[in-house]
Amino acid sequence: DTAVSQTPKYLVTQMGNDKSIKCEQNLGHDTMYWYKQDSKKFLKIMFSYNNKELIINETVPNRFSPKSPDKAHLNLHINSLELGDSAVYFCASSLAGGGDTQYFGPGTRLTVL
Amino acid sequence: SQQGEEDPQALSIQEGENATMNCSYKTSINNLQWYRQNSGRGLVHLILIRSNEREKHSGRLRVTLDTSKKSSSLLITASRAADTASYFCATVEKGSNYKLTFGKGTLLTVNP
Numbered sequence: 183d184t185a186v187s188q189t190p191k192y193l194v195t196q197m198g199n200d201k202s203i204k205c206e207q208n209l210g211h212d213t214m215y216w217y218k219q220d221s222k223k224f225l226k227i228m229f230s231y232n233n234k235e236l237i238i239n240e241t242v243p244n245r246f247s248p249k250s251p252d253k254a255h256l257n258l259h260i261n262s263l264e265l266g267d268s269a270v271y272f273c274a275s276s277l278a279g280g281g282d283t284q285y286f287g288p289g290t291r292l293t294v295l
Numbered sequence: 296s297q298q299g300e301e302d303p304q305a306l307s308i309q310e311g312e313n314a315t316m317n318c319s320y321k322t323s324i325n326n327l328q329w330y331r332q333n334s335g336r337g338l339v340h341l342i343l344i345r346s347n348e349r350e351k352h353s354g355r356l357r358v359t360l361d362t363s364k365k366s367s368s369l370l371i372t373a374s375r376a377a378d379t380a381s382y383f384c385a386t387v388e389k390g391s392n393y394k395l396t397f398g399k400g401t402l403l404t405v406n407p
Contacts, residue, residue: 186337213393223381225338225397237393272337281326281387284395286337 185209186287188273194293195263202259203290205273213237214256215274215284216248225272231256232279263294300398301384307404314371316401318384319364325387327360328395329369332381341369341382346389374405 186207195201207214215238216228230238231250245261256273270289276282302317318327326345330338344351344360344367351358357370371378381400388396 215393215395223332223400225383225400227394227396230393232393240394274338279393281328281343281395283328283340283343284338285340286330288337289335 188287207275211275217272219270301401323389
């Protein structure tokens with residue numbers, strides 16, 4: 183009965199590879215987010231979708247492409263992985279926007295070698 | 296750009312003591328939220344305070360907001376070892392309905 187789930191929990195891959203991280207929420211929320219947390223624990227928003235529509239895209243390289251097949255899912259695909267992409271990626275959801283409380287997934291630790 | 300700045304960056308106290316963390320921000324906000332992150336885990340929402348509120352309580356947590364000084368504080372009373380975590384403030388800027396901007400966080404260690 184996990185509210186926001188992500189898979190995989192850990193991802194280790196070589197530079198240049200393409201990988202995907204999946205996120206699902208069972209809270210019935212309309213809005214979903216992707217955040218990146220770097221090694222200094224700084225958390226920065228990457229994307230936000232509301233009812234499958236992209237509403238925030240924070241100057242993220244276009245190697246990162248989010249996809250929302252329905253409002254319960256927001257996946258993140260990363261092409262041509264670079265060393266600097268190593269981080270923990272968090273998915274989150276909220277009921278609507280307007281600064282609602284956000285519910286976070288457990289995170290995916292991506293390590294690019 | 297970064298909005299919230301927490302102070303101190305790290306805080307170490309004994310069980311039973313109170314812990315106070317501060318957050319400053321730069322722009323006008325709709326609300327300010329505090330989150331906790333245990334090591335290796337996701338963030339957990341603690342409390343949300345709207346721009347027209349000055350103080351809010353939730354259990355052992357007390358949050359204040361001073362919009363004239365663009366600052367907020369989180370007080371944890373009677374701390375426990377289980378309170379050991381990183382604490383982040385996050386703001387929703389006026390006019391930005393969906394974007395939550397996080398500070399760098401305060402690492403709180405509560406020693407048994």
